[in-house]
Amino acid sequence: MIRAFVALELPAEVLRRLADVAGELDALGLAGRRTRLEAIHLTLQFLGNIELGLIEEIQPRLHPVAESVRPFELRVAGLGAFPHLGNPRIVWAGVRVSEALERLQAGVEAELEQLGFRREGRPFRPHLTLFRLKSSRNRDKLVRYLNRRPAPPEFGAVEVRDFHLFQSVLKPTGAEYNKLVTWPLSPAG
Numbered sequence: 001m002i003r004a005f006v007a008l009e010l011p012a013e014v015l016r017r018l019a020d021v022a023g024e025l026d027a028l029g030l031a032g033r034r035t036r037l038e039a040i041h042l043t044l045q046f047l048g049n050i051e052l053g054l055i056e057e058i059q060p061r062l063h064p065v066a067e068s069v070r071p072f073e074l075r076v077a078g079l080g081a082f083p084h085l086g087n088p089r090i091v092w093a094g095v096r097v098s099e100a101l102e103r104l105q106a107g108v109e110a111e112l113e114q115l116g117f118r119r120e121g122r123p124f125r126p127h128l129t130l131f132r133l134k135s136s137r138n139r140d141k142l143v144r145y146l147n148r149r150p151a152p153p154e155f156g157a158v159e160v161r162d163f164h165l166f167q168s169v170l171k172p173t174g175a176e177y178n179k180l181v182t183w184p185l186s187p188a189g
Contacts, residue, residue, distance in 0.1 A: 065107035066183035072100035078152035
């Protein structure tokens, strides 16, 4: 069994800007854990624990999805918290929703549903997890930090040309991700 998910990777420049903000969150003295730079990604669908052999079934199912979407650009901007600022558990950077991203995510979800994976059950809210809180210590500092910005921070653009199936290996230092399969998007779409 492996723990797996389907996701988009981010370019180094965007990751560096996100890391700067994660460092600012660290400086607030929050109780929790910052997401490691190499672990930041945009999840399209979390699969959970799957049999290794299932990859052979997943791979051809997602190929037509990749062929149906042209490469596209995403904008990473804004900061927020889940479930809400009154009780933040996750601090995230926003991803501006685009028609191409929604089509890609919906296609992945529909194809994987045919293999028995359940749909999320709530609308797709693209985000990048920067920090996971374990308690409310210094929550007031976090709320002030998130509210003090006159405009949402801009982290940059992402040229989406492919998506991937990752294996998540849980370790004491945090999860490590191994890319198992890559599906390039079709220039013809």
